[in-house]
Amino acid sequence: MKPSRISLSYLLLLVVLATCRVSAQLPQVVRGPYLQVVTPTSIVIRWRTDVPTDSRVQFGASRRRLSQAVTGDSLTTEHEITLTGLKPATRYAYAVGPKTGKLPKDVDQFFQTAPAPGSTDFARLWVLGDFGCSSQTQYDVRDQIINATRDHRPDVWVMLGDNTYNVGKDEEYQKHFFAHYQSQFFKNTPFYLTPGNHDYGGQITNLNIPYFKNFTMPTKGEAGGVPSGSESFYSFDYGNVHVVSMDSYGRLSDGKRMYEAGSTQIDWLRRDLAANKQPWTLVFWHHPPYSKGSHDSDTERLMVSIREQMLPILEEYKVDMVLGGHSHVYERTHPLKGHLGKNDTFDPAKHIVSAASPDSPNRYKVGQNGQGIIYVVAGSGGQLGGQSPGYPLKSAVYSNNKEGGSLLIDVKNKWLEVRMIGTSGQVLDQFTIEK
Ligand SMILES: [Fe+2]
Structure with missing residues (x-):
């Protein structure tokens, strides 16, 4: 029997509907x-x-x-x-x-792609801490970085931990982290990060957290540096800058926290820094060794231990700068060496190394022998405020717990500049290091 015109039309309609249904089911x-x-x-x-x-x-x-x-x-x-x-x-x-x-x-x-290893061409890093909380500060910090980088976008983005609040759940990453940077940054700006206590949900032994599922780290030395074999800590080179990321919070599979004697992190850090050939070395982890902001490095045991155990290693290998967050403020120290005690033991004559000349106080020149490490807390990328007794740090050149912001680090050959871009768009702090 021949199909009628009506049944043919009906068949056609079914095909169209089925096609629409398939396209509606295309993965989003x-x-x-x-x-x-x-x-x-x-x-x-x-x-x-x-x-x-x-x-x-x-x-x-x-x-x-x-x-x-x-x-x-x-x-x-x-x-x-x-x-x-x-x-x-x-x-x-x-x-x-x-x-x-x-x-x-x-x-x-x-x-x-990253420049060839050792390249001395201009590179720009964006450093952001304590941000994933959907606050006005988070939006303003982001927007001011967009404004400040119209001449040259950030080449690589470094996140200092407490990347999302409050307990590092996947839905919190979706809401406070992925939702706010997609169109301007995520699709075109590669990032490296470190976990904070909020990414861990406060559970130091729980390594089964969304943080480790959501992000991919260079564990095999594929980005430069010594292979770490762990997503908790790693390093990478960007041009002539060597950047080290460590986990200052978790108790890792070796049963130890970062600062504990014999930890795999310390063992790897020594090997990594010893093998480093790049002139610039930046180290970042979440808990800063010095802060008088919303966290107090005089009284909080973890910060004290980190200062006492980790800083001698960083000094031995002449690290240039240590970046941290955790405290929801901005703090930047002089170039320091040997200051392992509490805030009130700080002695400028003893602890400041390679001080800038009085006529240009924010220009540091690093000599061949010995240099101090500049410690920066940039924990006001979304969260903001707080201070501890004794604020500001005696060792700090500049502190700010009133205006949030994030850092742009520009590097060209033997010259490095750090600018703290506030939510008002103003450069709240600026310094350069030359080698
Ligand atoms: Fe924190």
Whole structure:
């Protein structure tokens, strides 16, 4: 029997409806894409979908020429694709999605690989601490960085811990972390981070936290530095800057906290710093050795232990700067050496090394022999305020617990400049180091 016109139309309608239904079920990207472990020749791209799919990243010289692709076969909602064989200091456009079909293109979806190791070209780091809380301060800090970097976007982004509040749950990352930086930063600015006590939810022995699931670290030395074999601590090179990230909170699988004698973190740190060939060395972890902000390094046992046990190692290997958060303020010390006691034991004549000249107090010149370490607390990237008895630190050149902000660190060859950009857009603190 021949099908009637009506039944043919009905069949056509069913096909159209079925197609609509399929397209309505296309997987949606609900997190990211975001960029991890940037190296001169590789990068990790991650994103989350609402339903499990396979994975594909298309990439190339421009949005119109996404000529290469890397795919993943496993069906997952947590997509993680590593691109390799890239050129150093080169910008690529990219698109993400399932293995088949047309991928949506986005003008802001690009990444730039890290410069060749040891490169002396200009590089800009953005350093942000204690931020994921959806406060006005968090939004203003972000927006002022957008304003302040119109000439040169941050090349790499460093997060100092307490990346999300209050207890580091995945939904808190979604709401207070991923929600606020996607369009301007996550899709085009690679970041490295360290965990804080809030990322751990206050449970120092719980390593099964969303922090470790959400982020990818260079554990094999693939970004420079000695392989750590652990996502809790690692290092990377960006041009001629060596950057070390350590976990100042957790009790790791060796049963020890960072500062404890014989910890795997200390053992690795020594090996990593001894092997470092770059002229600049920055170390970051969450709990600062010196603070008189919302946390007190005179009385809080963890901060005291970190100061006493870790600083001699950092001094031995001539680290330039230590970055921390935890205290919801900004504090920047003189270049220090040998100041392991409480705040009131600080003696400028004894503890300040390579002081700046009186006519340019924020210009430091580092000589061949010995240098002090500048300690910066930048814990007001979203949270703000607080002070402890004795505030401000005697060893501090500048402190601010009234206006939030974050740091831009510009490096070019033997010159390094730090600017603290406040929520008003003003540069609240600025200093340079030359070698
Ligand atoms: Fe903290």
